[in-house]
Amino acid sequence: MIVGIPKEIMPGEARVAATPETVKKFILDGMTVLVEAGAGVKSHYYDEQYSEAGAEMVDDVSRLFERADLILKVKEPLFNENVGKHEVEMMHPGQYLITFIHPASPVNHNMVKQLAARGVTGLTLDSIPRISRAQNMDALTSMSTCAGYKGIIMAADDLLVFMPQMFTAVGMLKPANVLVIGAGVAGLQALATAKRLGAVTYAMDIRPAANEQAKSLGARIIETGVPEELAVGQGGYAQKLPEEWLAKEREVLAGVLKDMDIVFCSALIPGKVAPILITDKMVESMKNGAVIVDISIDQGGNCEVTPAGKKEIIHNVMVQGIKNIPGLIPTSSTWMFSQNVYNLVKYLSKDGKIELNMNDEIVRSILVTHQGEIVHEGTKEAMGI
Structure with a gap:
C-alpha cells in the first residue's frame, strides 16, 4: 500500500499527518510512504529526516495524490491555490482518506458529496468512539x-x-x-x-x-x-x-x-x-x-x-x-496526531492493506463515504438525507 502525506494547505496550519518516526513504522509494516516536499517544515520535521526514515519526497502534490492508495491529512480537503484544484479533484476511486473531515458541518457538506461521487472512502477522526480499545487512535482527545x-x-x-x-x-x-x-x-x-x-x-x-x-x-x-x-x-x-x-x-x-x-x-x-x-x-x-x-x-x-x-x-x-x-504548538501536536493516525491505520490494515470490517464499532463510527455513498449517520441527519 502506498501512503501519501501532502502538505497542509489551510492558512495558518502548521501540523502534518506523519513524522519521520511514524514514516519509519509504516515502512517497517511493508508500506511505501510519499511525503510532499516541505510538508513538515512548520512543525520542525524536515525533508532530510523523512528521507532518512525511508520516505520518498515528492514535489508535485498532484502526482502524490495520483499514486497514493491512502491519503493522511490533518484538515479536511480544501481548494489548493498552488495547483488550481480542489484536493478532492486530485483523488481517485477506491482511494482512502483519513483526516478530520467534520462531515456534519454544513460548510463541508458539498465536499463530502464530492468525496462520495469520486468513489473515495473517507474516514473521519472526529468520530473515533471513546472506548478503551480506541484510545490510542483518538486524535480528537490528543488535540x-x-x-x-x-x-x-x-x-x-x-x-x-x-x-x-x-x-x-x-x-x-x-x-x-x-x-x-x-x-x-x-x-x-x-x-x-x-x-x-x-x-x-x-x-x-x-x-x-x-x-x-x-x-x-x-x-x-x-x-x-x-x-x-x-x-x-x-x-x-x-x-x-x-x-x-x-x-x-x-x-x-x-x-x-x-x-x-x-x-x-x-x-x-x-x-x-x-x-x-x-x-x-x-x-x-x-x-x-x-x-x-x-x-x-x-x-x-x-x-x-x-x-x-x-x-x-x-x-x-x-x-x-x-x-x-x-x-x-505544532511539534507536540503533530507528534501526538501522527501516532494516533498510525495506530488507526495499523488497526484497519491486514497484510499491508486496509480491510474494513463493517461490523466493527470503530469502523462504523468513522466511515463517512464508501462505494459512492454517504454512510455516516450524523452527516446524513445534518444533510437531511
Missing part, C-alpha cells in the same frame, strides 16, 4: 489535550497580573482565580496547567463524573444543580439542556464570574451548537483586565460576544476566540 494546555498559556500571556501568589519586599500579591467551564479532556488539561502555574482553580460542569475528575486535580467545584438525568447523554457526554436549566446555569455563573481572572470555556455538546453560558452583560460584570479563552468557538462559542478567529477587548475584558489552538 483537546493540546488546546487545554495552550489555551491557559495564551490566557496567562494576556493576563495583566501574576498567576501564582507572590511574596515580595513590598507586599504579597494574591494568586489568580481560574474558572474552567466544561471539565472534559481540554478542560481537565486547562485545570492542570493553571494549577501548575500557581492559580487557584475552579471548575463547573453539569456532569457529576466530570466534576469528580476536576476535584481530583485540586479544583473547587461550582455546583449547577442540574439533575444528572438531564445533564448526561450517550457515552457520558453532556447533552443539551432545556432553556430553563440553561438560565439557572447562567445565574450560577453570574454570581462567580466577577471574582475570576481567567475563564476557560470548553463546554460542548456533540454534534450541536455550543451552549451560550456567558452573556454580554456577564462579561461587563467581570474584573477589568480579566481574560476569557473560548475554545468552543468552532461550535459557536460559550460566550455570547466571543470574536471568531481573533481576540478582542470587550468591556475591559480580553476575549479570545482563536481557532486551531493545537496548531499553535
Whole structure:
C-alpha cells in the first residue's frame, strides 16, 4: 500500500499527518510512504529526516495524490491555490482518506458529496468512539489535550497580573482565580496547567463524573444543580439542556464570574451548537483586565460576544476566540496526531492493506463515504438525507 502525506494547505496550519518516526513504522509494516516536499517544515520535521526514515519526497502534490492508495491529512480537503484544484479533484476511486473531515458541518457538506461521487472512502477522526480499545487512535482527545494546555498559556500571556501568589519586599500579591467551564479532556488539561502555574482553580460542569475528575486535580467545584438525568447523554457526554436549566446555569455563573481572572470555556455538546453560558452583560460584570479563552468557538462559542478567529477587548475584558489552538504548538501536536493516525491505520490494515470490517464499532463510527455513498449517520441527519 502506498501512503501519501501532502502538505497542509489551510492558512495558518502548521501540523502534518506523519513524522519521520511514524514514516519509519509504516515502512517497517511493508508500506511505501510519499511525503510532499516541505510538508513538515512548520512543525520542525524536515525533508532530510523523512528521507532518512525511508520516505520518498515528492514535489508535485498532484502526482502524490495520483499514486497514493491512502491519503493522511490533518484538515479536511480544501481548494489548493498552488495547483488550481480542489484536493478532492486530485483523488481517485477506491482511494482512502483519513483526516478530520467534520462531515456534519454544513460548510463541508458539498465536499463530502464530492468525496462520495469520486468513489473515495473517507474516514473521519472526529468520530473515533471513546472506548478503551480506541484510545490510542483518538486524535480528537490528543488535540483537546493540546488546546487545554495552550489555551491557559495564551490566557496567562494576556493576563495583566501574576498567576501564582507572590511574596515580595513590598507586599504579597494574591494568586489568580481560574474558572474552567466544561471539565472534559481540554478542560481537565486547562485545570492542570493553571494549577501548575500557581492559580487557584475552579471548575463547573453539569456532569457529576466530570466534576469528580476536576476535584481530583485540586479544583473547587461550582455546583449547577442540574439533575444528572438531564445533564448526561450517550457515552457520558453532556447533552443539551432545556432553556430553563440553561438560565439557572447562567445565574450560577453570574454570581462567580466577577471574582475570576481567567475563564476557560470548553463546554460542548456533540454534534450541536455550543451552549451560550456567558452573556454580554456577564462579561461587563467581570474584573477589568480579566481574560476569557473560548475554545468552543468552532461550535459557536460559550460566550455570547466571543470574536471568531481573533481576540478582542470587550468591556475591559480580553476575549479570545482563536481557532486551531493545537496548531499553535505544532511539534507536540503533530507528534501526538501522527501516532494516533498510525495506530488507526495499523488497526484497519491486514497484510499491508486496509480491510474494513463493517461490523466493527470503530469502523462504523468513522466511515463517512464508501462505494459512492454517504454512510455516516450524523452527516446524513445534518444533510437531511
